[in-house]
Amino acid sequence: xxxxxxxxxxxxxxxxxxxxxxxxxxxxxxxxxxxxxxxxxxxxxxxxxxxxxxxxxxxxxxxxxxxxxxxxxxxxxxxxxxxxxxxxxxxxxxxxxxxxxxxxxxxxxxxxxxxxxxxxxxxxxxxxxxxxxxxxxxxxxxxxxxxxxxxxxxxxxxxxxxxxxxxxxxxxxxxxxxxxxxxxxxxxxxxxxx
Amino acid sequence: xxxxxxxxxxxxxxxxxxxxxxxxxxxxxxxxxxxxxxxxxxxxxxxxxxxxxxxxxxxxxxxxxxxxxxxxxxxxxxxxxxxxxxxxxxxxxxxxxxxxxxxxxxxxxxxxxxxxxxxxxx
Numbered sequence: 001x002x003x004x005x006x007x008x009x010x011x012x013x014x015x016x017x018x019x020x021x022x023x024x025x026x027x028x029x030x031x032x033x034x035x036x037x038x039x040x041x042x043x044x045x046x047x048x049x050x051x052x053x054x055x056x057x058x059x060x061x062x063x064x065x066x067x068x069x070x071x072x073x074x075x076x077x078x079x080x081x082x083x084x085x086x087x088x089x090x091x092x093x094x095x096x097x098x099x100x101x102x103x104x105x106x107x108x109x110x111x112x113x114x115x116x117x118x119x120x121x122x123x124x125x126x127x128x129x130x131x132x133x134x135x136x137x138x139x140x141x142x143x144x145x146x147x148x149x150x151x152x153x154x155x156x157x158x159x160x161x162x163x164x165x166x167x168x169x170x171x172x173x174x175x176x177x178x179x180x181x182x183x184x185x186x187x188x189x190x191x192x193x194x
Numbered sequence: 195x196x197x198x199x200x201x202x203x204x205x206x207x208x209x210x211x212x213x214x215x216x217x218x219x220x221x222x223x224x225x226x227x228x229x230x231x232x233x234x235x236x237x238x239x240x241x242x243x244x245x246x247x248x249x250x251x252x253x254x255x256x257x258x259x260x261x262x263x264x265x266x267x268x269x270x271x272x273x274x275x276x277x278x279x280x281x282x283x284x285x286x287x288x289x290x291x292x293x294x295x296x297x298x299x300x301x302x303x304x305x306x307x308x309x310x311x312x313x314x315x316x
Contacts, residue, residue, distance in 0.1 A: 016224075024224045024225050027224065028217070028221045028223075028224055032211075032212055032216075032220050033210065033211050036209075036212040036216065037207075037209040037210045041207070050212070053212065053216065053220060054216075054219055054220060054223050057220050057223040058223045058224075060224060061223060061226070064224075124202070124205075124206045127202060127203060127206050128206070142203070146203040146207045147207035147208070147209065174199065174200070177199060177203075178199055
C-alpha cells in the first residue's frame with residue numbers, strides 16, 4: 001500500500017482533482033489493489049467486493065475536491081471501504097436467512113489470501129477461515145494492521161475507534177487465531193501419528 | 195509463535211490485484227463526469243424504484259384492507275337488515291296467529307254457550 005501511495009505523486013493528485021483522465025487513471029492503478037483486497041477480505045465474495053470497490057471509487061470521484069494530500073487520499077479510501085464493508089456485513093447479518101447464509105458460504109472466494117510466497121499453504125487456508133470467523137470490526141482491525149501495515153493509532157483514526165478498543169481487538173483476534181492454529185496443528189500431528 | 199503468526203498473516207494478507215475487467219470499470223468510475231456517472235445513477239434509480247415499489251405495495255395493501263373492511267361492514271349491515279326483517283315477519287305472524295286464535299276461542303265460547311242454553315240437563 002505504501003508503495004502505491006509513493007507511486008502516485010502530489011502533482012498527479014493536483015491534476016486528478018482538476019479532472020485529468022491520466023492522473024485519475026494513475027490514482028486508480030495506485031489504490032485499486034488496496035481497496036479491492038480490503039473489500040474482498042471483509043465481504044468474502046468477489047462480486048460484493050467488486051461492487052463495493054466501484055462504489056468507493058465513484059464516491060471518491062464525487063469527493064475528490066475535498067482530498068488534500070496523498071496520505072489523506074489513502075486514509076479516505078481505507079476508511080470508506082472498511083466502514084461500508086462493516087455496514088454491509090451488519091445489514092447482511094440482520095437480513096440473513098439460513099438459505100442466504102448457505103449460499104454466501106458456498107460462494108466464498110477461494111482467493112482471499114495470496115498464496116505467493118506463503119510458507120505454509122495449509123496454515124494460510126486455516127488463517128483465512130479464522131479471519132472469516134472474526135466480527136466485522138475485529139476483521140477490519142486485523143486487515144488494516146496486517147494488510148495495510150497501519151499502526152494502532154492510524155487504525156483507530158480510520159475506524160473512528162478508541163485506541164484501546166483497537167489494541168483489544170488486535171490482542172483478542174491474535175489470541176483466538178493462535179489458540180485455534182495451535183489446536184489445528186496438534187490435531188494434524190495426532191492424525192499423522194495415528 | 196506470535197511473531198510467526200504475525201508474519202504468516204502479513205504474507206497471507208498481501209494485496210490482491212483486481213481483474214482487468216474490474217480495473218477498467220474502476221477507471222471508468224473515476225474518469226466519468228460525476229454528474230453523469232451512469233452506474234451510480236442506475237443504482238440510485240434502482241434504489242429509488244425499490245422505495246417506490248415499497249410505497250406502492252404499502253398503498254395497495256392499505257387499499258385492499260380498506261376494501262375488505264368496507265365489504266365486511268356492508269355485509270354486516272345487510273345481514274342485520276335481513277335479521278330485522280325476519281324478526282318483523284315473525285312478530286307479524288305471531289300477531290296474526292293470536293288474532294286467529296282469539297277469534298276461534300270466541301267462536302268456540304259462543305257455540306258452547308248456546309249449546310248449554312239449548313240442553314239445560316246436559
